[in-house]
Every structure is written in C-alpha cells, then in structure tokens.
Amino acid sequence: MERFNMASEAFSAGRKHYFLDFKRAANDTLFIQITRSDRQADGRFVRNHVIVFEEDLPLLIQGLSSLCHHAAHADGLPPKVVPNAVVRGMAAxxxxxxxxxxxxxxxxxxxxxxxxxxxxxxxxxxxxxxxxxxxxxxxxxxxxxxxxxxxxxxxxxxxxxxxxxxxxxxxxxxxxxxxx
Incomplete structure (x- = not known):
C-alpha cells in the first residue's frame, strides 16, 4: 500500500528515536504511524510501529489530551529530565x-x-x-x-x-x- 506523509514530527533521546507521522494511504484512508527506532550496539536499528487508523483518531486525540492535561497538573511530581534528548521543531x-x-x-x-x-x-x-x-x-x-x-x-x-x-x-x- 503506497503511503503519503501529510505531517511528521521527530525527536530523539539517546539511542532511541521517535517518529510521529500523519499519513494518507493510496485508498485515501488516514492514519497515524508512531515509530520507535532503537540503535543497537552493533549499529543497526530495530524499529517498532503502532498504527492508529482514521476511525480511531478521535479516541487517540482524546486520550492524549486527557493524559497531557493530567500530566500538566500532577502535583508534587518533579519534572523529569531526559539526558541527551534532542528536541527539534517548535518544541526547541x-x-x-x-x-x-x-x-x-x-x-x-x-x-x-x-x-x-x-x-x-x-x-x-x-x-x-x-x-x-x-x-x-x-x-x-x-x-x-x-x-x-x-x-x-x-x-x-x-x-x-x-x-x-x-x-x-x-x-x-x-x-x-x-x-x-
């Protein structure tokens, strides 16, 4: 199935790289692909994907929104610093x-x-x-x-x-x- 990227974001933390892609398939179905790419000791990468299809996107967005809201209001929890994290785009x-x-x-x-x-x-x-x-x-x-x-x-x-x-x-x- 041919896929077309509509928007992408990426960030890295040490040997782990994350890619968030909003895509359109050749059949016009929309989906989000979340990829984690881990660099192995021998230099090769192991990638794992999660795909969320169009009909489930509102549930994903609602869940992420709720999660972010709760995380932003988590009292008493110190901010977590990720060493060697590379932040790109507007977040940087x-x-x-x-x-x-x-x-x-x-x-x-x-x-x-x-x-x-x-x-x-x-x-x-x-x-x-x-x-x-x-x-x-x-x-x-x-x-x-x-x-x-x-x-x-x-x-x-x-x-x-x-x-x-x-x-x-x-x-x-x-x-x-x-x-x-």
Missing amino acids: MPVEKRPRERLLREGASVLADAELLAILLGSGSAGESVLELAERLLKAFGGLDGLSRASCERLQLFDGIGEAKSTMVAAAVELARRLG
Missing part, C-alpha cells in the same frame, strides 16, 4: 518566542507574517519546523501577496504542504478577501 524554541504563545500574550499585530502563517499551518515536517516552512513559503512566493495568489495545487508542490494545509491557506486568504 523558547516558549516566550513561539508564535502561538506570543499571539496570546502580545496580540496578533506584533507577529511577523511568517509567524502568523506558521500558526495557520500548525505543524512542520521531519527536519523542518513550521516556522521554517512558513518562511520558505513566503520567500518562494515573494511574500503574502504572492502567496495569496497561489493555487492549492501550486502550494502542494512544496514539501510539507499537502491538501489539508493548502486548503487552510486558501480559506484564510478568501476570508481576508471577504473582509477587505
């Missing part, structure tokens, strides 16, 4: 500099175009944060004006932009036009 950025948090704290008007676009896009891909993806798009299209004229098909030619993200951009552009 200091909280006070992250676009979503800045918008909530300072208002939308202080954010750069790339930061606003990053909030709209929601996630980057393996090896590229959502902010880097937003900056790359704006550069490729010559800014917001060029981006506003791009078709969904043209946006989807960029790595990290699939149907979902291209339609979000198109919808935001259309809403702005209707306001203008």
Whole structure:
C-alpha cells in the first residue's frame, strides 16, 4: 500500500528515536504511524510501529489530551529530565518566542507574517519546523501577496504542504478577501 506523509514530527533521546507521522494511504484512508527506532550496539536499528487508523483518531486525540492535561497538573511530581534528548521543531524554541504563545500574550499585530502563517499551518515536517516552512513559503512566493495568489495545487508542490494545509491557506486568504 503506497503511503503519503501529510505531517511528521521527530525527536530523539539517546539511542532511541521517535517518529510521529500523519499519513494518507493510496485508498485515501488516514492514519497515524508512531515509530520507535532503537540503535543497537552493533549499529543497526530495530524499529517498532503502532498504527492508529482514521476511525480511531478521535479516541487517540482524546486520550492524549486527557493524559497531557493530567500530566500538566500532577502535583508534587518533579519534572523529569531526559539526558541527551534532542528536541527539534517548535518544541526547541523558547516558549516566550513561539508564535502561538506570543499571539496570546502580545496580540496578533506584533507577529511577523511568517509567524502568523506558521500558526495557520500548525505543524512542520521531519527536519523542518513550521516556522521554517512558513518562511520558505513566503520567500518562494515573494511574500503574502504572492502567496495569496497561489493555487492549492501550486502550494502542494512544496514539501510539507499537502491538501489539508493548502486548503487552510486558501480559506484564510478568501476570508481576508471577504473582509477587505
């Protein structure tokens, strides 16, 4: 079955590497694949996968949301530090500099175009944060004006932009036009 990555995140902790992929199968079924890759002493990797199919995604999201809520409010538990953990993407950025948090704290008007676009896009891909993806798009299209004229098909030619993200951009552009 051919698979298409729609969004990816990755992080590492020592000899363990984790990959979270949101994918679309050739038959248009959506699923999340969670992969743990462990480096063995001889240098080879052993990978284990868990796949959660489209019909179970709301339950997974609800469960993760509940788990994160409880973990965030766990009184008396010291924060756990993972030695040698490599954090990438927006999680690597200091909280006070992250676009979503800045918008909530300072208002939308202080954010750069790339930061606003990053909030709209929601996630980057393996090896590229959502902010880097937003900056790359704006550069490729010559800014917001060029981006506003791009078709969904043209946006989807960029790595990290699939149907979902291209339609979000198109919808935001259309809403702005209707306001203008």
